């Protein structure tokens with residue numbers, strides 16, 4: 431397929447997403463099944479167009495005077511992919527799969543400046559979230575959120591139980607990987623431009639052998655900040671598919687014991703294969719059920735709560751969720767987080783550390799949540815995050831990452847990672 435056909439496909443898919451209110455990944459998959467002539471390169475390019483359109487939906491709709499799929503996709507082609515209306519029309523002219531020609535009015539809109547747009551439009555976020563985001567980032571909030579409209583890099587964590595960063599880099603040399611800037615065992619490949627495909631690293635023999643995992647550097651950083659030590663008893667209370675569990679197991683050198691639990695059996699299901707492939711021998715999976723964790727009460731050296739959240743920190747990867755988030759969903763997540771913090775505390779030993787993590791950038795799920803928890807539990811205190819950073823990475827906590835409430839917040843602008851929040855707590859401070 432050439433560019434005109436790919437643009438037409440992206441328009442069709444965005445319309446499908448809107449009409450059927452289905453997730454983008456599902457709409458892309460359905461399109462691929464119905465259009466089997468399209469190759470992997472076509473599907474990747476069309477996916478890039480669709481995701482780029484959703485990343486910039488508010489600003490492109492403002493520019494074009496409409497958020498219809500055609501307007502958004504033309505804006506991606508011109509504003510992000512560097513095409514011109516004239517070049518598009520030349521390409522469209524000889525292609526039976528092309529969208530209708532770019533009109534003069536569209537061409538004028540595509541050239542227009544964004545200056546004067548409201549802040550939430552420049553930031554490409556829903557208007558109702560602007561006050562929270564301004565509270566999170568102050569004067570730089572628009573810049574912070576604009577950085578979230580970019581494409582994410584592909585990051586890997588070397589599994590030290592089986593390999594070394596040098597060995598993984600050699601195995602993946604064809605993708606030109608480089609070490610991550612903060613996480614010591616991370617490897618990264620920058621996102622490409624236009625129709626670039628994300629390297630399919632999971633077909634690499636190194637992956638099959640368990641030498642590395644796909645994990646955003648932000649997730650690697652908060653896993654390291656959790657500070658799990660060899661020989662400890664650790665509860666991973668929201669283990670999901672085990673991304674953090676695997677990192678904790680490696681940090682503990684396969685010693686001590688990790689209890690990996692999740693309330694959702696389906697989310698937990700992939701963890702068994704992943705533990706095996708990674709050579710993890712110190713993790714015990716606890717399937718959900720009455721009393722599944724009763725025997726752990728008051729015994730844990732560390733309880734990690736990788737809490738269910740709005741995922742606002744992952745908007746680069748899942749831009750459709752940005753536009754679906756509602757105040758009701760946020761309130762629901764906040765209630766779940768508050769309950770999990772209280773539950774997590776019940777498993778903590780007297781000198782244990784409670785690790786609270788979200789992939790959200792909203793204060794409601796981060797500092798506010800912790801402030802409410804601390805107010806309800808006067809015997810609990812924040813543990814110093816700068817000391818944890820120094821211990822994990824051997825350097826001082828960089829300026830600007832600490833939150834007013836004593837946690838840290840990572841962002842694409844600050845650390846080149848997904849947005850993550852991490853706060854350490856315990857009954858005995860320091």
Ligand SMILES: C[S@@+](CC[C@H](N)C(=O)[O-])C[C@H]1O[C@@H](n2cnc3c(N)ncnc32)[C@H](O)[C@@H]1O
Nearest residue numbers: 668669670672673674692693694697736737738
């Ligand atoms: C952010 S995800 C976890 C991701 C996972 N730790 C990883 O690194 O791959 C949050 C998880 O919390 C789980 N969850 C939600 N409510 C829970 C509860 N009350 N108890 C335990 N797990 C819960 C969800 O099923 C979901 O898998």
